[in-house]
Amino acid sequence: METVPTGSASAGGERPTIPLPTSALVRISMFWLGLTSIDAVVGAAIQSRIKFEHLVEIGTEGTSLAFVGALQFVFSVAVQPTVGSISDYATTRWGRRKPFIVAGALFDALFLIGIASANSLLAIAAFATLLALSTNVARGPFQGYVPDLVPQKQVGLASAMVGLMQVLGNVLGFALAAIANTQGSVGLAILAVATIELVTMLSVVLRVPNGPPAKSREGRSWLSIAAETWGTDILRETSYLWLLASRLLILMGGAAVLNFVFLYLADAHGLTQAQAGGAFLNMLLAATLVSLLSIVPAARLSDRYGRKPVIYVCTALGGIGVGLIALAPSVLVATIGAALFGASQGTFLAVDWALMTDIIPRASSGRYMGLSNVVTASSTTIAVIIGGPTIDFVNGTYGIGAGPRFELVLGVGYFILGALLLRPVREPDRRSATVDQAAIAA
Template identity: 25%
Template sequence: MHTISNSAPTLRPINYVNLSILGFGLAAITTSLGQIILPMRVLDIAPEALKNTYLGILTFVGMATAMLVQPVMGYLSDRTKLSWGRRKPFIIVGSVLAIPCMIGIGLSGNYIWLVITTALVQMSANLAQSPYDAIVKDQVPQNLRGKVVSTRAVAGAGGAVTFVLLTGLLMDQHKVTVHDIWLWLAVSLPMGALVGCMIWTAVTLKDNQTGFTYSRSESEIRRHDSHPQFPWLLAAGFFFMVAGGILQTYTLFFLKDVVNLENPGAALGILAVVVGITILLCLMPAGILADRIGRRPLLIFSAIIGSSGTILFFFASNLIHVILIGIPLGIAVGIFMTAGRAMITDMVSTKWPAFQMGIANLVLLGGLATAKLGGIAIDALNRHGDNLGYHVLVGICAISFLIGAVLICTIKNENAQTVHRFKSEL
């Protein structure tokens, strides 16, 4: 039986670690795989003239697998009624299954086998993802979800950066077409990180409906279905991801062909560092603000500053301009990663949180996948004007941010309890 209380529940620092550490392991394995291990394995297997095609197909298969698996596993997790919980089984099984799948990637001697094992790794990792996402809805009171989400984002960023660096250093020593010790170390380290984080989570997670004792808000008690405006939030998230996907995918070519930088790869690397540092600096403050003033105003601000930062690309003419552009883009992404995820968590059903988190992730990945099609438009439009395709795509990116802001503006009463509590404290 749920009770209504005006008291403000709290979490200890160790609770934040327990709720977030699996994100470190999941990011370690998926990011190092996508950015380092798979491209190097493609070089081992693919003909030189087809390496980009092979990698593109491989990446698409992995993304499609993630999109399909997450809602299915979320649905099954929500319906699971085992004595040891409804989230733990999927987290444990997914992490354990990743071990032979990662070994399979190391053993792959032909492209078909590499595609199959890549899909299996994505299936295993995403078997755990939706149940892991739903834990916040299960166990964290609404007024603390922003901070928990920001902690998870920091953990994920830490796992991604750490293991991209480690696997990159190891694979630099790897000799193409040879199954050497460097390849196996690169495969084993992120695999070990995921298993270690899984064990920590399985031991510390109190996997019942509400692992922490807290009083749900009256609106949450009465609402077992998702928020009626949840589809509008997903639509906004889709456009945010379209914009982010365009920037992530085509910035290198834009810097080379439009800005005419001599070393676009180095410039992109510096831009990525600036964006990454800005994101990390924004995560915790954005999470705290999201809990205090609500998610919606932060998301609207994020969209506006993201659109403004994108428009600045039209005026970039040197490396300094590019570096400065990274600051508003980092702020926009950092806020979206916290306030957006917290708002999604607030709005999903209390009865089917993992399933609806899976649907949300499917929509967000769909936005990212849609952005990948922009390359076709760039090449087609460039044939009709000097760099016309790039300028049109940057414009689409800026407009996508603003469409997201408009859709967020249509959502009412997204976090009434948190806003009311904040006003009462003033």
């Protein structure tokens, strides 16, 4: 396994100064491909199995999705930042992050097999909850790698790589789920992403440097370290807190689409399982092409003009795209809306990560990035908990099809609120940071 070059980073919180080759930035981001493909395929698979395999009573599909999401929420909130904080202090021959990544990925594969083979809502919910536990054990520590290893002048590019891998992971997961729907079997898609995650995990563990040394525990117990995650000192980081709130709402806008897309296509447009799978593939292709085209330009623009202006543009694109899907009279119009939504997601994933990396304390990156991804995971859960019962209620009151459309209108509102909550965030001056890093390197 590789190690960090001497002087490239330290446990004291200084930003690394040695530039990394592009291949190293790709490897650092690679595990995101596996993680996000799991999120995508599991969410889509649970939707499909509940809707088309009749695991629940008709008219309760949305509430059933909310039930599964609520169970996952507890582990998303509690586990990820706590394990991320613990990893800041972990001293092992593999560095402070990798043991958690390996353990989490191995258990992910086991629980994914359970979801694929489950035959009831209760069994699916149980394995999905266990998956939330294991995947968050891996995510919290993994997110510390960009602050650990990437110098300031490469943060924009590294964040673009993270965004690219997240987009590709979503595309891969949703595409596998859509293809599986056309064939009437989503279990194979779940097994495929289990393999993909294990491969990307090995790419990180075997090829990415270990990172800086762990922080000293100074005699404290691991229980004390875990409790530190939730210390009130974080309340002093006001820009970080506002950015978390903004990220939550913006991601909820995306979750309002992705977590109910098969209910939307089936109820609002009257499609069968196979037709919904084909229609979603077209929407996914449109969103993917635009998203991939937007990632690198968005990162470069954010380096030049600032992160916040680019995120404002992304929220506008997202709101317009989701609104168009909500009101679409045909699948073709919904596909155009999906393309605008894709531009929003590509922009946001590239730039929000960079802004988060800019403002967090370096030495505790595992803790802060773990907390930030609690928001990422919680956005899906909260959107499902709100949207699921809303769909069932509106469908029951105004007719099948009205519910998913109304839920998408809520998604537009989430984008608007996310933009408003971004305003108090104080963005660091990257020009002065670059000068400082040049002086340190000299």
